[in-house]
Amino acid sequence: MSGAPGHIFIAGGGVAGWMFALAAARALAPLGVQITVADDGRPDESLGAQTPALSTLPGAQDHHHGLGLDDLDVLRAARGSFKLGERHTGWAPGADTVLPYGDTGADIGPVRFHQQLMRLGARAGDMDLAAYSLAGEAARLGRFAPPSPDPASFLSTLDFGLHLETAGYARLLRAAALQSGAKALEGRVMSARRGDDGALTAALLEDGRAIEADVFIDATGERAALISGVLGVGWESWAAPGFDRIASTLTQEGAAPAPLTHNQADAAGWVRTIPLYGARSDQLVFASSAMDDAAAIGQLGGAASVSAFNPGRRTAPWSANCLAVGAAACRPDPLASAEAHLAASAALRFLKLVPHGDGGAVEAREYNRVFEAETGSVRDFAAHAYLAQTRKEAPWARARTLQPSPELARRMALYAARGRIMRSEDAVYDEAMWAAAFIARRVQPHDHDPLANGLDEAALKHRCEHIRQLAAQTARRLPAHGDMLAQLHGRAP
């Protein structure tokens, strides 16, 4: 009666393919569903070209837990380090801000913390939100400790993401998936055969083999061999005008990694540095109008490589019996820190909607609806950085001509009026992260929340100052991030 599909075929390994295989094998292999991954063994581009490392959002831990993985194993396998937030420099003249994870200050009834600071007269340019956050203060000092499960402890206010080397992460996911019952085959999927009803019947490999299955997962990255190559499903581009190239490199590094991802804007583009244990990844997103590939390679170092950069999303990632995951479905701007999140949520969403023999048109429509809401929030979070930056150079001025989505336009108007943020559907970023982003990006609202005026000014000042001191004092007592990692990895970098 339930009729789960007999064979799920995953085209492409990498983080996207193997994460999907692991989730599917854990849930479906006990039902006798066969899960096969065709892995071509080439460098992992399943989450997008030039992605040697991942910098995740908080919540990756929950995904790992759901996949039966221990975070510490993940960190060990992927030269991992902890991430307490993101540092942004150069997006406005002289700006250097940290966007911390976890709680910042504390709301008072309906009055958000940033509204309290604005009530006390703080302006966007000088508001140091991170100083009221344990993650922010710890990051500044290069310290880290896992959050406390005790909600009464100030340590419970900390939250974190992970910095992971893509290749090591994929290896770990592959091993776990195989152990859960998924099968691997060597080969590169080039195309597929279709039946009379338009559905895929067999995947075609470079070496001529044809593999039949009921459901096909396209994890071939931007190549999108099935969803685009065979089914011709369209792509909606999100690129900021002119920012059309991406370069990257992974280099050895002796210094202890900072618990922060660093996004540094420069004349022709911006560099995202992800610190790993014993290594670092640098990604350079740039405008070809202002910098050629050779110059980009020169800036990052000789071993760098370059690709076209076209962030965006598939218009219908689940079409017929084919589901695109990873960059075949959505390539987020690296600024959104969303690659790993989207790969995990795709797998979990699919498992909530596993189709029967009937093709799953109803399920596909629901999947695509939620995908659209989720990726819309990822698009907007990154797009806002290009819109809010105030650099004078030509590529940056041109980037500001990016047309915001209606949802982002609404969000910006609402913040501009009185610094308000309302939650929205399937939001990947919560209200506090948006508040921190608006403040880091120096957006000055016209006014603050009138409810904040009901708070006693002297008492409020005292309270904020107390939180600031508590954050600073607690952060000083945490272990150094480098020491934590040395202990975790059990060896010097």
Next chain:
Amino acid sequence: MSAPPLRQIVIVGGGTAGWMAAGALSRLIANGVTRITLVESEEIGIVGVGEATIPPIRQFNEVLGLDEREFLKATQGSYKLGIEFVDWTRPGHRYIHPFGPFGADMNAVKFHQFWLKLRGLGRAADFAEYNLCAMAAYENRFGGIAPPYRSPLTQLHWAYHFDASLYARFLRRYSEARGVTRVEGKITKVHQRAEDGFIESVELESGQKIEGELFIDCSGFRGLLIEQTLQTGYEDWTRWLPCDRAIAVPCAHGDGEFTPYTRSTAREAGWQWRIPLQHRIGNGYVYSSQFISDDEAASTLLANLDGEALADPRPLRFVTGRRKKAWVKNCVALGLASGFLEPLESTSIHLIQSGISRLLALLPDSGFAQAEIDEYNRLTDQQIEAIRDFIILHYHANERDGAPLWDACRHMDIPDTLARKLALFRSKGRLFRYEDELFAEASWHAVLLGQNVMPQGYDPLVDAAPVDEIAAALEEIRTLVRGAAGSMPLHADFINQHCRASAA
């Protein structure tokens, strides 16, 4: 840099909506500058909207700092664990939409999926037997659970039945103690600013003018400010929800039990509510004038009461739908002024409450920002549409063959949002919640399964667990729930002991 805070908020109308707004605003906008005035006339009666509520009302009372038992004493209130729907699916059938979850999800698979599989095998009990509120309701119990049955699976969720006019009176005392000024009088004129149409003041019969910067229209159906003055327009939803009249009458408690739940009984041309309070039972027949005459409706109602009628039946007329915008210029409409949905799922008071909390989250100062007004209206639209769909489901998924109203509802075109939801559920019992939806998945499950919308299949992930294991887990939950429900005191005893009103 800041526009000055509002100096004067004027609430027009003192029914449930008006005094709820006055209570919440006086508690939360304590900035020493903003004054709140409420204008009402004793000559204009109040439409006591639904006296039954849903659990978020508890948060509202908490924010106000009300003591639950004091509040129930003051309002002749009782506890509510859900709504029983009688004859909705087909004559002779009944089910309950209880608060709180059914069973517990296992391995990230929803509980009802396991139930669907076992039901197919003839190995599941009635869905309600896995829900604590449902089981307690059927036994007319409410109160503390005995220690051996306390577990995460036995968390009680509740709301209240109360006399809405007594609640308004209670909140009036509360608000006046917090500085709200009540002005008695009928409004005869509304003055608008010449340049932009913002409301400047309302003028009373006596000639007194009350000026304000923000006006909250709680004047009821007519929408004195939002419609009669600002001509906002109204969107009619009668094509989906055909009832347009109601007749209401209180009656004495009969010999029956003091039920801790609301009952809704389907009738030929609509449905009848039964809401038990301490001193009486509230009853009403919501009907479509297309399908029954007023006299016939009244006699049907009077023939179906627990005890003797305590007043003359009171007729009401309404058009189901919503005001095109709930916030226009400096006027926010709350309660019936903003729209009407029949009280089938006890959402009237909730809509007032959530309007107030949205207004507080987007409170303007003297410079009104259009972005905030737009956001308020967007969220309001989303919420009322989701509730509308939920109510339509009750009418649409019926098997009452041969009754003209019910046949029409079964065959009508339903909103796309609901059609998508039904298609997904019919396939394998799946639901995804939409943005800001008030009713949780458990509520949809209760009504869908209660009205016999049975999925063709179930989630294939269920098959990962052996059937006997699932059956054992379900049985364990059922036993625990039954034990917990049976260990509670009777609702009548609990009320008598803790919150009996001193006099009717």
